[in-house]
Amino acid sequence: MPVAPARPIAPTAAERERLKKMAYGHKTEHRMRLRAQIVLHAARGRSNARIVRETGLHLDTVRTWRGRFAEQGLPGLADRKRTGRPRTFTALQTAQVTALACQLPAETGVPLSRWSCPELAREAMERGIATFVSASTVRRWLAEDALKPWQHRSWIFITDPDFRAKAARVLDLYARTWQGRPLGEDEYVISADEKTSIQARCRCHPTLAPGQARAMRVNHTYGRGGALAYLAAYDVHRAKVFGRTEPRTGIAPFMNLVAQVMRIEPYASAKRVFWIVDNGSSHRGKAAAERLTAAFPNAMLVHTPVHASWLNQVEIYFSLVQRKVVSPNDFTDLTQVADWLRAFEDRYNATAQPLQWRFTTSDLDDLLARLDRHTADHQAESSVALAA
Missing domain, CATH: 3.30.420.10 (Ribonuclease H-like superfamily/Ribonuclease H)
Incomplete structure (x- = not known):
């Protein structure tokens, strides 16, 4: 059965320079370095069989990346987009759990002082948001929005009129x-x-004084x-x-x-x-x-x-x-x-x-302005809640 001839490769000067950087750069990923080397060998007129002998790669690998470059140029050396695993949860479910994390547990009738990922997962299942969701999945959703509802900080209203x-x-x-x-x-x-x-x-x-891999003991x-x-x-x-x-x-x-x-x-x-x-x-x-x-x-x-x-x-x-x-x-x-x-x-x-x-009177004025806005927003929210 006749073998198809190798695809001719003729990169431009700019493409050749880019291929050299990819093939010999210290920070280039290994897979991209191999692909660039295949194309450079092909650009010198070498056959696929010779490239296989010099690189140690499989013949199908050499054919694939030589053909991709011949058809698409440099963009052809990148990985194609994969569909991946189908989404288990919808965007609505993710948003509902995130919104739940942004509420105080007491506001939802849950006898907790603050949320944890296992508690949020349990509450999401009890509310029917999802049939099953793990604590690690909830933690990943919250991390995307930098939410940590298990943490808290204390603060106090300014009471001094002066x-x-x-x-x-x-x-x-x-x-x-x-x-x-x-x-x-x-x-x-x-x-x-x-x-x-x-x-x-x-x-x-x-x-006891500290030692190797041992903290001080009191x-x-x-x-x-x-x-x-x-x-x-x-x-x-x-x-x-x-x-x-x-x-x-x-x-x-x-x-x-x-x-x-x-x-x-x-x-x-x-x-x-x-x-x-x-x-x-x-x-x-x-x-x-x-x-x-x-x-x-x-x-x-x-x-x-x-x-x-x-x-x-x-x-x-x-x-x-x-x-x-x-x-x-x-x-x-x-x-x-x-x-x-x-x-x-x-x-x-x-x-x-x-x-x-570094805290100056200008910083003080900015702080007081932010506190005034926060207080006004809080009072407005309280008024709306009372009216409802």
Whole structure:
């Protein structure tokens, strides 16, 4: 039986250049590299049998890709579209499950606090959306829309009527500005707060150091050695921390911290020292501001808005203390706790740099505008729901 002659190949200069890149490129897929090599061999006038001997491929493979290029050019070397497996679920079913995930379980009468993929699959089958659907299928549908209904975040309404003004004062101080004027070289900004109830938990067995493929091990059982409060004042622009431990928090312990800072230089002779604090009971309200100024005339108390401790930079330092000193808690007594806190202060002050605080008053205005829109939308939805 006669054999059909090999299809002649005559690529253009541009096609030949592209074929060379495909055949010898380091990032080319293996299958595309072989197809390009077949075409280049054919372009040199070689027979299919010779190409088979030089490449080690099957004769049918060589014929296929030589013929595809002869008919379609470079696009013929790509895989043809496959119909694939028929869809098991319709687009409507996918949309219904996704819409269900965007509702609170309580709104649908399900006694759950939040959805999981198995619970969504179960609910979809109970509602007749699908005869059977697996949790992995639901998870894939949700991933397409970046939905994770099992996660949650806490938030709180702004209740302080002077939130914008108070927050702006704090942000201006971080930017070395007060009432529209830049701060002088002899004016300082201190961020202060208390970290309450740091316990001394003496583990009943020694903590084991980490090893190869093994995390540090801390015994679960412990004896209580009491608790203390850690008070810290952070110089925002000099990146220096002043701390002290006290048996408990209160007005007197806070004033002890103020005195510890204000009696040393450069704060003792400074023109003004601004103390940024939250609305804790130790330094709340006008009385606290007057008490501070009476004790140190060059000190001024500046309060953050209610429920806005995140504006206080010392909280970032406290988060470092929690991660690097307090947790996991394994101390023999409160004396060791105090010693470690003081040692960490020295270690931090030796290398600390001022925080790169990027939240400005412009960002504050954008945040408040978004919250206003969110509140208005929520109230509108509530009104529609009540009317229905």
